Amino acid sequence: MFAGAAVAAGGLARSATGPLLGPAKPLPPPPVPVAARVPATPVKASLGSLNPALLQRALAALNTHSRDIGLRDRIAIVDFTAPSADARMHFLDVKSGDISHMLVAHGSGSDPGHTGFLQKFSNAFNSNASSEGAFVTADYYVGKHGRSQRIRGLDPTNNNALDRAVVIHGAWYAEADMVKAHGKLGRSQGCFAVGDSELATLFDYMGEGRLLYAAKA
Structure with missing residues (x-):
């Protein structure tokens, strides 16, 4: 206790050196700190190059396919409106709003015509085309492209993905050096091909059982 402080006794107080005083006045409560306001949804400015309308479609797909998608904390969105020279695969932490981006072929x-822009989608066998819609990441395996990951199409526009062997894999033609040299990436046979140097990052982030959504805005 601080020196010279009043000591309570039967509702009165006596100072350390003086006579009885009147009833001690209670100290006012300390001010309550005001909590910082937290946005209910991620700020649009933090989305970078991710189209907000495409984000809403991806989140709607997350709800539509909730029975098939076991993990809903993180998603990947591929905006095929953008050219292959742009980092158009977007990784979103649904809770925090944190976002990162990656090149994808x-x-x-x-x-x-290898223009660098996706002209059309297809779900047909032997089309070598990309498919649109919601996918769920599945198991890993080692194939002709090295370590790869199967994906399962959840929509009528991509439900042949497993049988077409449309997967996620690494490729030399999807490295950033290709953009520097040619202004665009190479092309896959319909797979989501990312740079070999980026593949482990993608696998670590997505794992199995998460949404991969591909479309044009």
Whole structure:
């Protein structure tokens, strides 16, 4: 206790050196700190190059396919409106709003003239084209492209993905050096091909059982 403080006794107080005093006055309560306001949804400015309308479609797909998607904390969105020279695969933490981006190639059947832009989607066998819609990431395996990950199409526009062997894999033609040298990436046979140097990052972030949504805005 501080020196010279009043000591309570039967509702009165006596100072350390003086006579009885009147009833001690209670100290006012300390001010309550005001909590910082937290936005209910991620700020649009933090989305970077991710189209807000495409984000809403992806989140709607997350709800539509909730029975098939076991993990809903993180998603990947591929905006095939953008050219292959842009980092158009977006990784979103649904809770925090944190977002990152990565280069990804499209299928040769979706861009026959190799313009760098996806011209069309297809779910057909032997089309070598990219498909649109909601996918769920599945198991890993080692194939002709090295370590790869199967994905299962959840919509009528991509439900042949497993049988077409449309997967996620690494590729030399999806590295950033290709953009520097040619202004665009190479093309896959319909798979989501990312740079070999980025593949482990993608696998660590997505894992199995998460949504991959691909479309044009």
